[in-house]
Amino acid sequence: MSKLHIEYVRNAIDERYTDLLDMSDLPRSTSAQGRQQAFLSRGIAALAVQHEHQIGPRAAAACVFDGADDRGLDAISVEFSAPQPRICLVQAKWSDAGKGPFDEEAVHKLFRGLDLLFDRAYSKFNSRFQSLVPTLQQAFDLSLPKVTIVLALMRTAPLNSNVRELLEEKIAEQNQVDEIVDYKVLDLRDFHRAILGDAAxxxxxxxxxxxxxxxxxxxxxxxxxxxxxxxxxxxxxxxxxxxxxxxxxxxxxxxxxxxxxxxxxxxxxxxxxxxxxxxxxxxxxxxxxxxxxxxxxxxxxxxxxxxxxxxxxxxxxxxxxxxxxxxxxxxxxxxxxxxxxxxxxxxxxxxxxxxxxxxPIEERDFKSLDQGQIQLRDDFPLLLHRSYVIKRGERPPDERHGCSMAEAAEALAAVHPNAQLAAVAKRDQNLAGLWEDSVYDQVFGKTPNVYRVWRSVELLRAVREELKALRDGLLWRADATASHGDLLVTHIVFRRLNTTAIESPDFDWSGELAKVPQLVQDTFAWVLRAIDDEYGTSSHIIAAVRNAERMQRVVRAAMRGLDSGSTAPVLQDDYQVAGTEQRGRQVNAVVTLIAAGRIPEGTELEFRPFSRPERREMTDWLAATPDRARAIWSNVNGNRNPLRWAVDGKWYSPSGLTRKMRAEASGVVTSAQGTVRWFVPDQGSLEELAYEVRQNEGTDTETGPTEQ
Structure with a gap:
């Protein structure tokens, strides 16, 4: 295709995204040419988002976070569609000559970024990415999404054979357990057709x-x-x-x-x-x-x-x-x-x-005609004074007043002696695998007992509630385990309870439910340890809870730990907010960094929410005024207050400014270690940089006063 086609795409980007794409992260020293190239690269990332989803230019531009700490990704878009959410990860390369590059290093960088997403390491990405986290988190919490890697390349030549081979090899590694990742290439021809619309x-x-x-x-x-x-x-x-x-x-x-x-x-x-x-x-x-x-x-x-x-x-x-x-x-x-x-x-x-x-008609629709389901529908109000909804499309009852057939199937699969059924339930948002005849018969049995069904539902709800509470203090893989491991944890907790009389109307089930909070905490710790030990700390948590063989192996390892009578393992610092913050206090990053002159005077830092509560409370507040996430570093203003906030021009310590920001965003006044939340783009957090300095100096901790 000719330079005229490239110019056509360039003009379309100008028309659609001028004043919509965020370019504020570019250094003031960036040349006009460099700024234009960055704009065009971000523009085709936005075009790729529009190509994949039916959204307008403004929404597409908001999906772009290309720049420092983009981790090999330039844009992310999420679509909540049946049977599971779909996430598009865009890597964009502009070229005035129609030769947009994409090499093996770009492949490696892209998949390192994908691993960070799967591990919920959101603060590793730049501040413009943070506004996308709630939607991304919702997709991961709802179900395992399908992930499409979109290579938006301003070129017509096919990918180099070595690059394509490496790309497909990396995707095969991601799909060892389930088909969750695929890719597509959008080139100059695709963008030209997309801009022309139906006429193309x-x-x-x-x-x-x-x-x-x-x-x-x-x-x-x-x-x-x-x-x-x-x-x-x-x-x-x-x-x-x-x-x-x-x-x-x-x-x-x-x-x-x-x-x-x-x-x-x-x-x-x-x-x-x-x-x-x-x-x-x-x-x-x-x-x-x-x-x-x-x-x-x-x-x-x-x-x-x-x-x-x-x-x-x-x-x-x-x-x-x-x-x-x-x-x-x-x-x-x-x-x-x-x-x-x-x-x-x-x-x-x-x-x-x-x-x-x-x-469309689904297999579960036929199961609503099963005599066992009809009997449960009749037994719930008669014996439990609750309701049981069996038809898809009917409004499910309030949790206090009953449940649906789908929720019952999920709970029964979780507590079944065969852990593989919990993995089957976890594979699909619509629980499609549970409605296959052979699996359905195992889950519900010939004549399902109303007490067993309802109590299993109560247990799953109790486990999820406890895991939800734990997640506010968890990070990275631990957060992912608490999110995706609900059925796995429920399976183990059920096996630790006394359930011999669970089908009896007189059984003291409330006494067993009272044991759940502590059991969940202990089980969760052993499950996370088992996943790390059995499959390594770089393995995907999702694989451990969706693959039947892996789930069984994790269950056996976790049960051995629980049966040993040993105290539940303590989560490592990287897995919990409190542990990471405590490590940051020990390092006393500000003193270390200023003494070493590690950060040049006038460097711009950016704030990134660190925990789930912070993301809930601060994401919208930060997005409303981008300057709130910016501060200038000074080595000469003293060890205590090296940050000048872009909002008011006043000087703060990292922790002091973090406390002030969270209080303004939500009214919550709490201590917080600012050095794990303030980042030098493309280099790391203040705590990480201070740790590097100390490693190079051969020292481990700072005995001086903690940064306030």
Whole structure:
């Protein structure tokens, strides 16, 4: 593509994001050329966000945090969609010459950043990233998200083969337990098409064969009938993703649904027509080729084809056909063709949106017809004076007054003797794995007991409440374990309780629940120790709670610790707020740094919330006035007050300023070690820098007065 195409993208970035992208972090000494290049690089990061999500320029610009301490990532966007959230991580490279670089070092840096995200090490990222943390945290707390790495490169050449090999190797490492990470490359062509919109979408014309078709003519022209798998596979093989130009979502090749479609076609090709929901295509025009008779077969010339519903079906059947053409060719698919010739403006978009947002029938919907569920629905009010909701879409009762079938299934899976069922429950936000017949029968049993069901739900709630309270004092991997390990901890706690009479109406269950808080604290400590010992401190916490084999191994190790009678292990300092702050006090960072002249006079520092309570209380407050997170360092103003706050120009100690800021943000007055919260961008926190100085000097701690 020519320089004209590059200029076209440049102009679009100027038009969309001027005055929207935050450039305030760039040093004043940055040249006009350097500032422009940074703006363009951040601009294509924002373009990539808009490409992946249906949001406006302002929202996309707010997702960009490129700069010092971006950790190899330039933008993050989160989409809360079924069946699980989706996080896009953008790495952007601008080039005036259309040769945006992306090398092996960039791959390594990007995945180091991804590991920090999985470990909840949010304060390792810059201050502009901090405003994105609440949404990111919500996605991780809700369910394990799908993560898409988007390489936004101003180039047309493919990735270097060594770079691509390393990238795919790194992704394979992330996906050893579950398919959670994939990637895509957006190049100059993609950005050019995205800016042009529908006009840039490839116009696809084709002639298709429709068997047993029926025609609708009022109010708009449409046909529906059957196409063969070979015909659809050929159509996709020729035009690929161009077929999905108008679809809300692409074919999502990594999803479980896609794999299930392939398996269904290869295992039961003769039944595929009955099992598939079919495909909907929008067409600019539909013209018969020769004489066609409704109810029989006919050929039709289609112009401007776009698959707006069924993209996963199309791509999956193509893969199945390539893999085993002799089997897949038996399959047939119901296809609906809608002509836009005489439709009102915007009708095609309405079809696209509506067909992609209707709720499909799920396996759990069939389980609501199970006699055991119906009996529980009747037993809950009769024996417990509570309600039990079994149908999806019904409003679940208040926690005091009952539960849903889904919550019951999750709780029963957690307390089942087989720890693997807890891992199955943890894999999907909608608990899809629990509704498969063999698993469902294990979870609920032949005749589910109402007391066991309700008490299991109460236990899971009690464990979650205790873990939630613990999280306010936890950091990094410990926070991730408390978030994702709820079912694992519940499983172990249940095994430590006396549950022999749990199905009896007269059982003193409240006495057992009273043991939960201490049991949770001890179990959590042993679980975290087990994960670190069994899989290493760089392993993903998520893998330990979603993979059946890993979960069983962690359960066995944690149970050994609990059964030993030993005191629960103390969490290391890096895992808890109090421990890290105490270490910072011992180092007395300010005295050390000033004595060593480690930080140049006039260096700008930035504040980053350190704990979950701080992020809750301060994120919006900091984002409202960015100067609140900035201060200037001085070596000559004395050891006690080296920070001049950008808001009022007054001098403070790091801890004193931190206390003042938190009080202003939330009214909370509390002590806080400021040296672990104030950072020199791209270098580290004051505490980390002081530690480095002391390591170089061969000393460990400071015996002088603690920084206040």
């Amino acid at each position: 979408a490839p116009k696809i014309d084709a002639t298709v064969r429709l068997d047993g078709f029926v025609q609708e003519s009022t109010p708009y022209k449409a046909l529906y009938g059957t196409m063969t798998v070979p015909d659809l596979a050929d159509l996709y093989g020729e035009h690929r993703r161009g077929l999905f130009a108008r679809n809300i979502r692409d074919s999502l090749d990594l999803t479980d649904v896609n794999v299930k479609i392939q398996n269904t076609l290869l295992e039961q090709p003769e039944h595929f027509w009955y099992f598939s929901n079919g495909i909907t295509m929008l067409c600019e025009t539909i013209k018969p080729v020769g004489r066609v008779v409704p109810g029989r077969g006919g050929d039709f010339k289609l112009t401007g084809i776009s698959v707006v519903n069924g993209a996963q079906t199309v791509s999956a059947l193509h893969r199945a056909f390539v893999k085993d053409p002799d089997t897949a060719e038996i399959g047939r698919v119901m296809v609906r063709l809608i002509s836009l010739e005489n439709c009102p403006e915007g009708f095609g978009d309405q079809v696209t949106t509506t067909t992609n947002t209707q709720n």
